Amino acid sequence: MGHAVHPWLTIVGLLVGAVAFGFTPLALAWLWARVFSPNKPGAEKNATYECGLESKGDSWTGFGASYYIYAIVFLVFDVEAVFLLPFAVAFTGLSLGACLAMLVFLLLLVEGLVWAYGKNVLTWA
Amino acid sequence: MADELKDLKIELSKNGIFTTTLEELYNWGRKNSVWPLTFGLACCAIEMIATTMARYDLARFGAEVFRPSPRQADLIIVSGTVTKKMAPQVVRLYNQMPEPKYVIAMGACAISGGPFRDGYNVLKGIDRYIPVDVHIPGCPPRPEALIHAFMTLQKKIDEQALAGSTRPRHLQKDLPSEFPVPAFGEHGLEPPQNNDVFHEAAGNPLKVIQ
Numbered sequence: 001m002g003h004a005v006h007p008w009l010t011i012v013g014l015l016v017g018a019v020a021f022g023f024t025p026l027a028l029a030w031l032w033a034r035v036f037s038p039n040k041p042g043a044e045k046n047a048t049y050e051c052g053l054e055s056k057g058d059s060w061t062g063f064g065a066s067y068y069i070y071a072i073v074f075l076v077f078d079v080e081a082v083f084l085l086p087f088a089v090a091f092t093g094l095s096l097g098a099c100l101a102m103l104v105f106l107l108l109l110v111e112g113l114v115w116a117y118g119k120n121v122l123t124w125a
Numbered sequence: 126m127a128d129e130l131k132d133l134k135i136e137l138s139k140n141g142i143f144t145t146t147l148e149e150l151y152n153w154g155r156k157n158s159v160w161p162l163t164f165g166l167a168c169c170a171i172e173m174i175a176t177t178m179a180r181y182d183l184a185r186f187g188a189e190v191f192r193p194s195p196r197q198a199d200l201i202i203v204s205g206t207v208t209k210k211m212a213p214q215v216v217r218l219y220n221q222m223p224e225p226k227y228v229i230a231m232g233a234c235a236i237s238g239g240p241f242r243d244g245y246n247v248l249k250g251i252d253r254y255i256p257v258d259v260h261i262p263g264c265p266p267r268p269e270a271l272i273h274a275f276m277t278l279q280k281k282i283d284e285q286a287l288a289g290s291t292r293p294r295h296l297q298k299d300l301p302s303e304f305p306v307p308a309f310g311e312h313g314l315e316p317p318q319n320n321d322v323f324h325e326a327a328g329n330p331l332k333v334i335q
Contacts, residue, residue: 037224038295040302044220049194052214052221 069121076112148287155199156282157187159227159275162198164218167205169232169265176268186275195221200278202271203257206234206241207248209314213306216254220303224295227282229274230257233264240264245313253318255304256294 048055087094087102094102116122134144165173177183177191192198195218207215219228230251233239238249251257258281259274266274285293294300304322307314 038298040224040295040298042220042301042303044217044303044306045223047221049196049221052218054217 069116069119072112073116073121076109076116080106080109151287152283152285155225156279159186159188159199159278159282160190160192160197161188161200161202162195162218162222163191163193164201165204166207166211166215167232167234169204169235172265172268173202173204173231173271176271181268181272183272183275186272186279188275195219196223198222199225200227200229202229202231203235203251204231205265206239207251208246209248209309210246212248212251212254212314213308215251216304216306219255220306224302225282225293226295226302227258227278228255229259229261229271229278231261231271231274232266233262236260236262248314253323254307255319256322 048059083102083105091099137144165171175181177189183189188200195201199222201215201219201222203215219226228251230236234241234247236250236252236257238244238247241247242249252260259277261270261274263270287296295302305316305319307316307319309315
């Protein structure tokens with residue numbers, strides 16, 4: 001007997017097996033598609049799928065930047081609730097530093113709320 | 126020669142030796158994994174949906190995976206009345222499917238226009254524009270009829286040769302995978318039919334009226 005087998009060698013063997021297990025079907029499918037199946041592209045076939053209708057226009061359309069207001073208000077109300085709940089539960093056990101950090105966080109959120117209030121986005125239409 | 130091979134195969138199987146050909150294996154795989162397109166047109170579609178549900182269970186034939194995109198579908202079941210407004214979309218969806226692709230025309234409307242045949246707005250059978258593999262009569266056909274059509278299609282797939290002059294359309298490079306999409310004209314669809322696909326039966330009592 002020579003040297004003892006390296007303990008990681010089994011893992012390497014399994015790794016190679018796992019990769020081969022995944023890639024062999026893919027390679028076979030690729031081979032089949034490239035070599036055996038006839039390639040028949042066409043204008044209709046390669047067109048964008050729109051439930052059978054002809055697609056119109058470009059898919060690269062802009063999104064309205066005015067939606068940022070919803071993002072900010074969402075952050076203020078939703079993220080605030082998510083962090084306030086654990087803050088309230090752990091309040092009695094918190095150190096002064098943690099409490100101050102949380103208050104700074106709250107200040108930032110309240111700042112956003114005041115800004116949104118000042119911008120008059122909290123009123124219904 | 127083919128009969129001799131078949132006899133030899135039977136002889137071998139009697140002795141516990143299983144033999145097959147690449148063609149048989151390939152077609153066996155194909156016929157048991159036909160994925161239809163999620164696509165329904167009228168009341169026949171309700172029967173088609175019932176066929177896929179637990180009572181009739183189309184999954185037994187490997188065809189329960191209705192694909193929401195033509196890119197992944199092998200079969201389009203034209204289930205219901207094809208109006209002239211819908212026909213271009215049906216042909217376009219068929220064009221967007223990769224080959225090999227198959228068509229089942231389900232119900233009286235899809236095969237001939239059915240009770241709406243004389244309607245100004247109804248196509249008199251989808252076989253005017255795309256090649257139909259299996260026609261099912263009925264109004265609407267029961268799920269058993271659709272399953273029968275499905276088994277007929279499976280048989281058809283099973284018998285397709287991979288090579289030679291009788292090989293199916295998808296293996297012939299020069300044959301197109303797309304069919305012309307009809308357009309709206311002054312008097313219905315133009316052209317009224319694709320003459321490469323549509324062959325009127327001799328002595329057809331229902332004359333072609335567009």
